[in-house]
Amino acid sequence: MPIKVICTELSLPSFQVNALAFIPALKIDSPIRKEWAIFTHGYTSHKGDCLNWATRLVEADVPCLIFDQPGHYLGSFNEVQSLDEFKAHVHELFREAYLRLSELMENNLGRMNYPQPESIILAGHSLGAFTAIKALELPAFKNLKRLAVGVGIGIGQRQAIHIFETAFYEKTLAVRRQLVSPALDSKDVFSWLKEEKEKMTISNERIHLITGEDDVVVGPGGMEAFLKVLEDNNNSVTWEKPKRLPHHEPGAATPHMFSFLKNHFGWK
Numbered sequence: 011m012p013i014k015v016i017c018t019e020l021s022l023p024s025f026q027v028n029a030l031a032f033i034p035a036l037k038i039d040s041p042i043r044k045e046w047a048i049f050t051h052g053y054t055s056h057k058g059d060c061l062n063w064a065t066r067l068v069e070a071d072v073p074c075l076i077f078d079q080p081g082h083y084l085g086s087f088n089e090v091q092s093l094d095e096f097k098a099h100v101h102e103l104f105r106e107a108y109l110r111l112s113e114l115m116e117n118n119l120g121r122m123n124y125p126q127p128e129s130i131i132l133a134g135h136s137l138g139a140f141t142a143i144k145a146l147e148l149p150a151f152k153n154l155k156r157l158a159v160g161v162g163i164g165i166g167q168r169q170a171i172h173i174f175e176t177a178f179y180e181k182t183l184a185v186r187r188q189l190v191s192p193a194l195d196s197k198d199v200f201s202w203l204k205e206e207k208e209k210m211t212i213s214n215e216r217i218h219l220i221t222g223e224d225d226v227v228v229g230p231g232g233m234e235a236f237l238k239v240l241e242d243n244n245n246s247v248t249w250e251k252p253k254r255l256p257h258h259e260p261g262a263a264t265p266h267m268f269s270f271l272k273n274h275f276g277w278k
Contacts, residue, residue, distance in 0.1 A: 014035075031114045041071050044275075050138035063076075093193050143160055207236055214245065220250045220251075
């Protein structure tokens with residue numbers, strides 16, 4: 011069978027989003043991967059930012075699912091009613107994504123008795139990277155080997171306000187604010203993310219960070235500051251800093267992500 015892309019939805023009591031599942035093409039000589047992957051995107055964007063990640067992995071026989079963040083109109087025309095609901099539950103969509111991927115794998119490969127994974131890869135860009143790391147502690151993943159990959163994530167060190175709030179991005183932000191639910195206003199989201207990353211308490215997890223030297227949103231020293239928070243909490247963290255990986259091009263992280271995952275899991 012060829013690689014299959016399946017349109018689906020993920021739901022929680024507070025919101026609903028669109029998603030795409032990528033089912034590997036299984037041939038007689040195809041490996042049965044023990045790893046599955048779930049990806050999501052950054053603020054004001056959509057799941058298409060993760061398409062290259064999922065395409066590269068499913069070509070290597072890894073089942074994947076990508077999903078939209080709630081209240082992000084480029085992906086799903088669904089509202090977020092309150093920022094508090096978003097903050098409390100958005101990371102739980104990784105659990106829903108895993109359950110949906112399991113269901114779709116069974117429905118589409120049922121006769122082949124495809125096994126459940128031993129490892130789960132949770133990855134995202136910027137806002138999505140934060141929610142992926144936070145999702146590592148969900149009970150649904152407690153019996154799996156967990157790995158989070160964060161692309162374009164850090165704690166801003168130089169600017170008193172987020173770079174999206176500066177004059178340089180003023181015109182862009184005027185449009186971008188209208189691409190998300192009113193409850194997800196940039197000032198509120200950015201201040202929440204900065205505070206949460208600075209005081210993050212997640213511990214004893216495996217995390218890999220990929221942030222470009224030319225990422226002006228994360229800025230100089232931003233990834234290193236977040237790295238220190240994670241390491242201080244006894245997480246096992248590795249990192250890469252490509253010379254060219256601008257914040258608005260997360261797809262450019264694909265070869266870096268795949269190379270790391272291939273070496274980490276020993277894929278042939």
